[in-house]
Structures are given as C-alpha cells and as structure tokens.
Amino acid sequence: MNSIFKIIELFKAFLLEIGELSYFAGRFFKEAFRHPTEFKEFLRQCFYMGNRSLLLVAVTGFIIGLVFTLQSRPTLQEFGAVSWMPSMVSISLIREIGPIITALICAGRIGSGIGAELGSMRVTEQIDAMEVSGTNPFKYLVVTRILATTFMLPILVFFGDAIAIFGSYLVENIKGNVSFLLYYNQVFDALEFSDLIPATIKTFFFGFAIGLVGCFKGYYCEKGTAGVGLAANSAVVFTSMLLFIIDFIAVFVTDIFYDM
Amino acid sequence: MNTSIPNQNPIIEIKDLKKSYGNNHVLDGFNMVLNEGENLVIMGKSGSGKSVMIKCLIGLEEHDSGTVVIMGNDISKLDHSALDDLRTEVGFLFQGSALYDSMTVRENLEFPLRRHKKKFGKIKDTTPLVMEALENVGLAHTINLMPEELSGGMKRRIALARTLILQPKIILYDEPTTGLDPITAKEILLLMMSIQKKYNTSAIIITHDVDCARVISNRMILLVDGINYIEGTFEELSVSTDPKVQAFFK
Numbered sequence: 001m002n003s004i005f006k007i008i009e010l011f012k013a014f015l016l017e018i019g020e021l022s023y024f025a026g027r028f029f030k031e032a033f034r035h036p037t038e039f040k041e042f043l044r045q046c047f048y049m050g051n052r053s054l055l056l057v058a059v060t061g062f063i064i065g066l067v068f069t070l071q072s073r074p075t076l077q078e079f080g081a082v083s084w085m086p087s088m089v090s091i092s093l094i095r096e097i098g099p100i101i102t103a104l105i106c107a108g109r110i111g112s113g114i115g116a117e118l119g120s121m122r123v124t125e126q127i128d129a130m131e132v133s134g135t136n137p138f139k140y141l142v143v144t145r146i147l148a149t150t151f152m153l154p155i156l157v158f159f160g161d162a163i164a165i166f167g168s169y170l171v172e173n174i175k176g177n178v179s180f181l182l183y184y185n186q187v188f189d190a191l192e193f194s195d196l197i198p199a200t201i202k203t204f205f206f207g208f209a210i211g212l213v214g215c216f217k218g219y220y221c222e223k224g225t226a227g228v229g230l231a232a233n234s235a236v237v238f239t240s241m242l243l244f245i246i247d248f249i250a251v252f253v254t255d256i257f258y259d260m
Numbered sequence: 261m262n263t264s265i266p267n268q269n270p271i272i273e274i275k276d277l278k279k280s281y282g283n284n285h286v287l288d289g290f291n292m293v294l295n296e297g298e299n300l301v302i303m304g305k306s307g308s309g310k311s312v313m314i315k316c317l318i319g320l321e322e323h324d325s326g327t328v329v330i331m332g333n334d335i336s337k338l339d340h341s342a343l344d345d346l347r348t349e350v351g352f353l354f355q356g357s358a359l360y361d362s363m364t365v366r367e368n369l370e371f372p373l374r375r376h377k378k379k380f381g382k383i384k385d386t387t388p389l390v391m392e393a394l395e396n397v398g399l400a401h402t403i404n405l406m407p408e409e410l411s412g413g414m415k416r417r418i419a420l421a422r423t424l425i426l427q428p429k430i431i432l433y434d435e436p437t438t439g440l441d442p443i444t445a446k447e448i449l450l451l452m453m454s455i456q457k458k459y460n461t462s463a464i465i466i467t468h469d470v471d472c473a474r475v476i477s478n479r480m481i482l483l484v485d486g487i488n489y490i491e492g493t494f495e496e497l498s499v500s501t502d503p504k505v506q507a508f509f510k
Contacts, residue, residue, distance in 0.1 A: 117362075120361075121360075124358060124361075125354045125356055125358040126359075126360055128315075128320050128354065129352070129354055129358035129359075129360070130371075131320060132318055132320065132347055132350075133347070133371065133372035133375070133426070134345070134347050134348060134372065134375040135371070135372070135375050136340075
C-alpha cells in the first residue's frame with residue numbers, strides 16, 4: 001500500500017514538473033518576441049555553445065562512423081551486399097543516429113552547463129542583481145540560451161553527420177579500397193530530401209528541449225551548492241528522457257506523412 | 261557616529277507590510293519611513309525577516325499585503341517598465357556582492373547602464389562613468405580584472421561601485437560588513453559614509469554589526485517577529501532596558 005502511495009506521489013511530482021516546465025516554455029515565447037532583443041548575447045551564446053561542443057561532436061561522430069561501419073561490414077559481406085554500405089550508413093546516420101547521439105552529447109555538455117551556470121547565478125544572487133539593475137534576467141539569460149541551443153544543434157548535427165560519414169569512408173577505403181569520390185557519390189545518391197528535412201526539423205526541437213530544460217532547472221535552482229549540482233544533474237536526466245520522447249513523436253509523425 | 265541631521269521628507273514609506281511563506285509569517289505588519297538623506301539601520305536576528313523586507317521593498321519578492329511607496333510611487337501599482345525606471349534611483353548592495361562572474365569589472369559596471377538610456381541618454385563611451393565609479397571606491401586599477409581575481413573586500417567595493425554607477429538617490433545595503441575582517445569592514449563603512457556625503461544619498465542598512473550601526477546610523481529599527489519592535493537612535497536603543505534590545509548591545 002505504501003509503495004502505491006509513493007508511486008502516486010512521484011507521478012504527481014512529475015506532472016507538477018511538466019506543468020511548471022510548460023509555464024516556463026510559455027513565458028519563453030512571450031518574452032522572445034518582446035522588445036528589446038538581446039541579439040549580442042544571443043550571438044555570444046551561439047558561439048559559446050557551438051564552440052564548446054564542436055570537438056566532442058566531431059570525435060564522437062568520427063568514432064560512431066568507424067564503429068558502425070566496422071560492425072556492419074561482416075554481415076553485409078556475408079550477404080554480398082557490401083556495396084550497400086554507403087547508402088545504409090548515410091540513411092541511418094542522417095535519419096536517426098546522428099541527430100539523437102549529437103543531441104544526447106549536447107544535453108550532457110550544454111544542458112548541464114546551462115543548469116550549473118544559471119543555478120550558481122541564482123545561488124549567488126547574480127540573477128537578483130540583474131533584476132534590480134533594470135535588466136530582465138529571463139530575457140537576457142533564458143531566452144538567449146534557448147534560442148542559441150535551438151539554432152546551434154542542427155548545425156552541430158550536420159557537422160557530426162559529415163564527420164561520421166568520413167569515419168565510415170575511412171574504414172571502407174582501408175578494407176575495400178573505395179575511392180573518396182565513389183563513396184560520397186553513393187552516400188548522396190541514397191539520400192533524399194524526405195530523409196533530410198524531417199531529421200533536420202526534429203533537431204530544432206531537440207535543441208529547444210536542451211535549452212529549455214537546462215534553463216528551467218538552473219533558473220529555479222534551490223539554494224546551496226547541492227542545489228547547483230542537482231540542477232546540472234537533473235537537467236541532463238530530464239533532457240535525455242525528453243529527447244527520446246520527442247524522437248518517438250517525430251518518427252511517428254514522419255511515418256504518418258510517408259503513409260499519406 | 262553619524263551626527264548629520266537628515267530632512268524630514270519621506271523618500272520611502274512602508275505601511276503594514278505582510279509576507280508569509282506557507283504558515284511562516286515572516287513579515288507581520290512592518291512599518292517604516294526613510295527620510296531624505298537619512299541612514300536607517302535595521303537590526304534583527306537571523307530569520308527575523310530583514311532580507312525579505314528589503315527584497316519586498318525593491319520588488320524582488322511580492323508582498324502579500326501592505327504598501328511600499330518609493331519616492332511617491334506605490335511599487336505594487338507600477339508596471340515592469342516603470343518599476344525598472346524606478347530601480348535606477350534605488351541601488352542594492354548584496355550581501356555576497358553578486359558580481360557577474362563571467363564578466364570583467366568593467367563589464368560588471370557597464371551592465372546596468374545598457375538599460376537606462378532614459379536616464380543617461382545614449383552613452384557612446386562608458387569609460388569616464390566606469391572610471392568615476394571605480395575611483396569612488398579606490399579600485400580604478402582593477403578595471404580589467406575578473407571577479408575571481410578580487411578579494412572579498414574588493415568585491416564588496418566593486419559591487420558598491422556598480423550600485424553607484426546608476427547614481428541612485430537611495431542605497432539598500434544588505435549586511436555590508438558581514439564576512440569581512442574588522443579593517444576591511446571599517447573601510448567599507450568609511451566608504452559608505454563618504455558616498456552619502458558626496459551624493460547626498462539616503463540608505464537602509466541591514467546589519468548584525470553593532471559597530472556598523474553605531475558609526476553610520478541616524479536612526480535604528482529593531483525587527484522582531486516580523487514587526488518593528490522598537491525604533492530610535494543608537495544612543496536611545498543602547499540604553500534600553502528591554503531584554504530583547506539589550507541582547508543586541510551586550
């Protein structure tokens with residue numbers, strides 16, 4: 001009986017969190033279109049977030065490309081279908097693996113960073129100081145960061161995909177002596193706009209989710225250093241969960257469009 | 261001791277201010293008047309509601325009932341933009357300095373200027389204003405340093421410079437000497453007094469420090485259980501026989 005009550009309480013807390021997050025998102029849309037714009041800070045955040053994640057995305061993308069090709073090659077070879085490798089790699093990377101892996105990396109790197117940064121600003125009263133100096137801290141800190149993650153994630157995903165395909169090419173070149181031109185020709189031949197567009201659209205949502213949850217957790221951080229740690233940690237956990245939910249919805253919606 | 265006699269023109273009036281968090285009634289009908297040119301010290305135990313009161317005063321916390329009137333403006337009736345404009349007249353020195361740690365000292369001081377074109381017009385070069393504020397606190401050489409390169413006392417002085425850059429008429433000090441060694445605390449006190457003399461500001465100072473209260477106050481309020489328990493000059497309160505008052509002066 002006790003555990004049932006516990007589950008109900010947990011579910012209630014979860015719904016409350018979703019409600020507060022929705023209110024936070026609503027406030028974001030309200031403030032985002034209100035004058036004055038914080039364009040300079042937005043650009044600074046874009047540079048900072050892109051720059052901060054570039055190396056990690058590149059290394060991860062490269063390794064994923066290598067491993068994915070190395071693991072799939074023997075099976076394809078068994079069926080005499082090695083020539084399908086570029087198309088298989090490109091479609092699976094562009095449609096699914098690239099966006100979700102890059103988003104998860106950025107949730108860990110950027111989302112936790114935002115949670116910790118805003119959390120420590122809240123704890124040390126820097127957000128209050130901004131407010132008493134007449135600056136809207138929500139607009140300056142939250143809106144700029146959410147917009148930056150929303151616009152930077154698709155770019156990082158493109159970059160990660162390109163590096164992953166290059167990693168895959170290296171394996172094919174070493175094992176199968178395939179030229180760069182031939183490999184990339186086959187990669188692009190296999191791709192259609194219907195692969196690229198839904199995958200790109202969902203990365204905007206991934207970016208939005210990373211920024212939104214990171215800012216939400218940091219902005220309402222509980223007092224104390226433990227609160228900052230919790231904000232950073234829960235930003236990653238909550239965002240990761242949200243990314244899979246968004247991914248599922250995106251795939252589901254895309255599937256409906258394909259059927260039509 | 262501060263012997264200058266302030267005007268009797270109220271610049272801040274608080275009437276019957278109430279603020280609760282659940283069943284915890286932090287402010288339970290607090291009243292206060294700050295006159296022009298006056299240094300009003302508010303003392304009270306930890307958790308007595310001093311910081312909540314000062315945050316309600318500047319609009320960082322919404323009060324449940326009562327009125328807060330600053331320079332003739334009831335803050336609960338102001339929209340966000342009008343409140344921001346009024347905030348240029350009220351400086352706030354936070355207990356922990358609250359310097360923006362991702363910005364240099366110069367950027368920390370320039371930050372409040374960006375939103376107040378109405379008061380200052382469009383400022384092409386902020387350097388003279390920044391330098392003046394830094395010279396007021398004797399730290400012009402720190403202009404390009406980051407907050408983590410400064411000591412606690414220096415941070416407090418830079419925070420004071422950031423408060424001064426908007427040329428406020430009122431300054432709210434939240435425990436300005438807490439956490440500082442006696443020499444640095446004395447320096448901060450002298451700085452606060454020189455600023456008041458130079459700019460003729462009014463101030464509310466929240467403190468536990470009796471020495472600070474003795475040096476700087478024109479008048480004092482003792483906040484107990486969310487109400488102004490007793491009010492008077494430092495001399496009047498220091499000779500009070502009330503045990504709650506005496507607890508602070510022993």
